[in-house]
Amino acid sequence: MNVLEKVDYISDLKKLNNSELNILSSEIRKYLLDNISKTGGHLASNLGVVELTIAIHKVFNSPKDKIIWDVGHQSYIHKILTGRKKQLSSIRQLDGLSGFPKRCESSHDTFETGHSSTSISAALGMAMARDIKGEKHDIVSIIGDGSMTAGMAFEALNHAGDIKSKMIVILNDNEMSISENVGGLSKYLDRIRTAPTYGRMKDDFENILNSIPAIGKTMVRTAEKAKDSFKYFVVPGVLFEELGFTYLGPIDGHNIQSLIKTLNRAKRVNGPVIVHVRTKKGKGYKYAEQNPDKFHGTSAFNLDTGKALKKSKGIKYSQVFGDKLYELALKNKSIVAITAAMPSGTGLEKFKEKLPQKFIDVGIAEQHAVTLAAGLASQGLKPFFAVYSTFLQRGYDQIVHDVALQNLPVVFAIDRGGLVGNDGETHHGVFDFSYLSHIPNLIIMAPKDKLELEKMIEFSSEYDKGPIALRYPRGISVVKNELTTNNELILGKGETLIEGKDIAIISIGKMVEISYEACIKLNNNNINPTLINIRFLKPIDENLIERLSNKYKLIITVEDNVINGGLGTTVNQTLIKSNYRGKVLNIGLPDRFIEHGDTDKLFEKYKLDSNSIFETILNYIK
Numbered sequence: 001m002n003v004l005e006k007v008d009y010i011s012d013l014k015k016l017n018n019s020e021l022n023i024l025s026s027e028i029r030k031y032l033l034d035n036i037s038k039t040g041g042h043l044a045s046n047l048g049v050v051e052l053t054i055a056i057h058k059v060f061n062s063p064k065d066k067i068i069w070d071v072g073h074q075s076y077i078h079k080i081l082t083g084r085k086k087q088l089s090s091i092r093q094l095d096g097l098s099g100f101p102k103r104c105e106s107s108h109d110t111f112e113t114g115h116s117s118t119s120i121s122a123a124l125g126m127a128m129a130r131d132i133k134g135e136k137h138d139i140v141s142i143i144g145d146g147s148m149t150a151g152m153a154f155e156a157l158n159h160a161g162d163i164k165s166k167m168i169v170i171l172n173d174n175e176m177s178i179s180e181n182v183g184g185l186s187k188y189l190d191r192i193r194t195a196p197t198y199g200r201m202k203d204d205f206e207n208i209l210n211s212i213p214a215i216g217k218t219m220v221r222t223a224e225k226a227k228d229s230f231k232y233f234v235v236p237g238v239l240f241e242e243l244g245f246t247y248l249g250p251i252d253g254h255n256i257q258s259l260i261k262t263l264n265r266a267k268r269v270n271g272p273v274i275v276h277v278r279t280k281k282g283k284g285y286k287y288a289e290q291n292p293d294k295f296h297g298t299s300a301f302n303l304d305t306g307k308a309l310k311k312s313k314g315i316k317y318s319q320v321f322g323d324k325l326y327e328l329a330l331k332n333k334s335i336v337a338i339t340a341a342m343p344s345g346t347g348l349e350k351f352k353e354k355l356p357q358k359f360i361d362v363g364i365a366e367q368h369a370v371t372l373a374a375g376l377a378s379q380g381l382k383p384f385f386a387v388y389s390t391f392l393q394r395g396y397d398q399i400v401h402d403v404a405l406q407n408l409p410v411v412f413a414i415d416r417g418g419l420v421g422n423d424g425e426t427h428h429g430v431f432d433f434s435y436l437s438h439i440p441n442l443i444i445m446a447p448k449d450k451l452e453l454e455k456m457i458e459f460s461s462e463y464d465k466g467p468i469a470l471r472y473p474r475g476i477s478v479v480k481n482e483l484t485t486n487n488e489l490i491l492g493k494g495e496t497l498i499e500g501k502d503i504a505i506i507s508i509g510k511m512v513e514i515s516y517e518a519c520i521k522l523n524n525n526n527i528n529p530t531l532i533n534i535r536f537l538k539p540i541d542e543n544l545i546e547r548l549s550n551k552y553k554l555i556i557t558v559e560d561n562v563i564n565g566g567l568g569t570t571v572n573q574t575l576i577k578s579n580y581r582g583k584v585l586n587i588g589l590p591d592r593f594i595e596h597g598d599t600d601k602l603f604e605k606y607k608l609d610s611n612s613i614f615e616t617i618l619n620y621i622k
């Protein structure tokens with residue numbers, strides 16, 4: 001680590017010569033691998049942008065020049081080069097570095113990301129602000145080919161090409177989203193990659209014409225006049241050019257010297273520029289190059305074998321969902337599965353492989369996916385849009401306007417509901433109950449375990465009267481025999497799991513099992529709780545809640561959503577309607593963004609583990 005040892009800040013990097021920069025890139029790769037194999041994190045994307053990040057910091061002067069990382073999962077090298085090298089071992093851990101750019105971490109993190117395709121809009125905003133204020137600096141956004149497929153990116157390109165403010169968009173094209181990239185743009189980039197260059201084609205063309213005796217020269221002149229149509233066939237990046245960008249590339253994103261040269265050229269262009277850079281996801285680590293999807297976001301692994309250090313016992317909710325939907329789709333021909341670029345994360349790999357004609361990957365385009373589902377449902381199909389809770393936030397208006405208003409039977413299979421752990425603020429699914437619970441026509445349910453998830457998927461596949469939101473958490477489903485019941489799943493009905501005489505606890509989803517553990521502790525302290533698995537947030541079981549309100553002087557709600565607008569708020573409103581005079585305690589997440597860290601640690605910190613719930617209730621009663 002001879003060179004990396006000397007590099008703590010970009011000022012150190014600026015002093016290095018070409019051969020030292022090349023050594024630095026190898027050393028950074030090794031440093032990344034040593035650290036991320038222990039902590040886990042977004043390895044493959046970072047391995048792919050080592051040279052690009054070095055070149056960006058060599059050419060531009062951050063933080064005066066503004067650098068924006070789209071998604072931000074590939075910003076680890078940027079962190080290493082901007083004074084956070086030694087903290088890399090803490091990345092994504094509670095109180096450690098975030099896995100995404102964070103303004104509170106460094107002045108070099110100019111814009112926070114986590115969700116994709118925001119960087120061009122942000123860059124244009126910054127460029128316009130700079131121009132209005134009469135300042136002089138560069139604005140650079142780095143966006144992947146996957147992220148470029150989203151509507152927001154297109155909206156921003158459309159605007160930026162028109163405004164003509166000076167800004168640089170680096171398109172990092174590794175031919176991959178998390179899985180294989182999809183869509184027309186991806187095919188277009190592929191054509192650019194494989195096309196001969198405009199300059200060479202043009203020369204060849206002119207040489208052929210010139211060689212034709214007598215009329216050749218006239219034909220060259222005619223061709224010159226028709227150059228625009230000629231350009232359409234052969235110029236790389238014409239799509240971007242036509243939108244108003246200067247297109248540079250495609251260039252080898254692992255060649256630091258050519259990157260530096262092209263970025264310097266981009267710097268001199270007075271207007272919006274797109275620099276098309278080709279990289280290899282997972283570059284330099286055999287297992288990540290071979291399997292970029294698996295190493296996109298990885299847990300800790302053995303460097304020599306590429307195998308995960310911890311084998312998870314049990315089955316993940318996502319897998320339960322994917323398997324069950326596949327099983328149902330074999331019988332119910334109207335079922336269609338939709339993903340927005342997350343086939344593996346949502347457990348749909350098997351469905352994709354075995355029923356490709358019923359599987360739709362729209363790319364990173366959640367808004368489009370929701371309205372597409374509405375279109376499918378309007379024609380009698382049964383679409384299941386499997387989507388992470390946090391990314392469905394993108395499709396809010398489409399849920400209201402295109403699905404719920406027309407009462408179309410779309411199922412939102414909302415994965416990663418609740419706290420997701422190490423990704424942090426941008427990824428926790430803690431707002432879904434709140435952003436959905438006020439939408440008319442929408443049914444909202446959450447299973448206590450995988451068995452109930454299967455029942456709910458079956459219920460959803462048969463229900464044709466309107467839309468359903470089915471929310472489940474990240475990770476493994478714990479099934480407790482004591483909680484396994486034969487209670488039929490009836491729309492809007494909860495189930496009583498424990499009948500006690502002192503207090504009532506109403507819980508939902510994953511929190512049912514945790515609340516059950518708290519109940520055992522309460523019982524050991526001579527407090528006999530009733531435990532309700534409410535199952536449906538909407539329609540809420542008003543009869544059951546009224547019955548509880550007549551019997552108990554204390555009613556407690558437990559959820560892994562923010563209390564505002566979630567189960568707590570919904571139960572409180574129901575209790576007000578039934579004139580409840582007793583006390584209510586809402587346990588859930590506070591009105592603030594929750595940071596990153598291991599899920600268990602976050603549950604403890606935010607007092608949602610069974611011990612904390614027990615103590616909170618005990619203290620309240622005392």
Ligand SMILES: Cc1ncc(C[n+]2csc(CCOP(=O)(O)OP(=O)(O)O)c2C)c(N)n1
Nearest residue numbers: 045114115116144145146147176177178341
């Ligand atoms: C709105 C949104 N949807 C989905 C995701 C999940 N996601 C994170 S990275 C990624 C792939 C991005 O591909 P690309 O931009 O090409 O970057 P690469 O990982 O290839 O470097 C996806 C789908 C997200 N972060 N934001």
Ligand SMILES: CC(=O)[C@@H](O)[C@H](O)COP(=O)(O)O
Nearest residue numbers: 071073114297345420423474
């Ligand atoms: C950066 C991003 O948005 C995804 O890579 C996300 O981190 C995946 O999360 P899971 O690990 O829960 O699939």
Ligand SMILES: [Mg+2]
Nearest residue numbers: 144145146176
């Ligand atoms: Mg990519």
